Amino acid sequence: MRAIRLHAFGPADHLVLDELPDLTPAAGQVRVAVAASGVHLLDTTLRRGEPGPIPLPELPTVPGREVAGTVDAVGDGVDDCWLGSRVVAHLGMVPGGYAEQAVTAVGSLFRVPDGVGVDAAVAAVGTGRTAQGVLELEPPSADDVVLVPSAAGGLGWLLVQAARARGATVVAAACGERKLARLVDLGPDLLVDYGERGWDDVVRAAVGGVTLVYDGVGGEVGRAALELLRPGGRQVLFGFSAGAPTAFDTADVVDRGISVGWSLGPRMAALPGGIPGLAGRALHRVATGEWSPLVTGYPLAEAARAHADLEQRRAMGKVVLRPGA
Structure with a gap:
């Protein structure tokens, strides 16, 4: 599979496209053929090697924590009914989203509703869940x-x-x-x-x-x-x-x-259903048409440009990488 890797902390051009072995889901996991991967401003902080709310990763690393696509393999203990499902997930503390494949626990999945595109689904579980929390708090x-x-x-x-x-x-x-x-x-x-x-x-x-x-x-x-x-x-x-x-x-x-x-951190996490609950409610807003996310998309190979545009405030809306582009 193709993936973006960071071999050394530094500027955006340190993000390079590599060829890596295909992933195999462990017990309780699924593998997602990624069609959209969210880029967060926090990703740029981690890339630079600056401390923040998430520990710096061991290098080399595949950045990214928000993915949407289709389940194409399941691990032991996961129902085969997930195969072929359109899903979206936040990978949590474990990166790996800037790639053609990602693995995650089946419990972290949300089914992407009919009529919702993968870009919009990624926006919902990433920035959307934060917006939902802000709105519920105030x-x-x-x-x-x-x-x-x-x-x-x-x-x-x-x-x-x-x-x-x-x-x-x-x-x-x-x-x-x-x-x-x-x-x-x-x-x-x-x-x-x-x-x-x-x-x-x-x-x-x-x-x-x-x-x-x-x-x-x-x-x-x-x-x-x-x-x-x-x-x-x-x-x-x-x-x-x-x-x-x-x-x-x-x-x-x-x-x-x-x-x-x-509003972030413990206060938001204490809302009903915690952070996953917020993601689910944000996805519902998108599915009902209440929210229409604004997205700026880039081919996976142009992750460095996506980071640079995000840092320089050139990008608008949610920044998304598209492995198939």
Whole structure:
């Protein structure tokens, strides 16, 4: 099988296409002929050899933890009824997704519903499960004015759709004309370029402040968003693509009368069904048409370009590798 391997930590061009032996599923496992493999921003951190929430892998390694495709082999103890099934899975702490084949425990599988493409299925079990958790922890209402920085990203795209569906007033923020043009399709009430000086003043003038911020950007953008919150407003932190989380202190919370909270980790895992439950509910949203993920796809052999585009914020939506391309 063909697979992308990392032999030494470093820049994106350290990801190389190798030929490896076919995989054999162990007892309780299935082998998936991979049609789509999700690329996460965390993958780029691990590739660089930087510490994070997941331990650095032993090298060489096949990165990636989100796969969708067809079951083409089963291990001992696995019902043959899985053979030929379209499935999607998150591989958990064990990488191996950037390849034509992946093995995983049968219990980690979700059947891909009819009418759902493999790209969308990968988006659901990857960024979709996080978006689902954020929404369950801090749901929007029709009375909210919701600000979504990085709205053209995989998570932001789904959060905008969810807030619109609840009847909220939605401010979608992104950096650059190309991303703003793509966001027009979602019909937000206001589009702003947070790369432009004074973007927060534009928001303040248009809607008089916001009541809910879904913040996966952090840094100066996250701080400016926090200062847009009206009394009683909420800011949900779930990432910091800018390089540092949004800075705030007790005085911000007390003096402004706002709430700020981190949503990932134990808090999200404590939701009903844990992280797998969130993935299942996210996949259901996609299957019913409530969510339509935005995807940027690359051939498997171009994993290095996918990483570079993700790091440089050129890619939009969920980044997916396609082994068959």
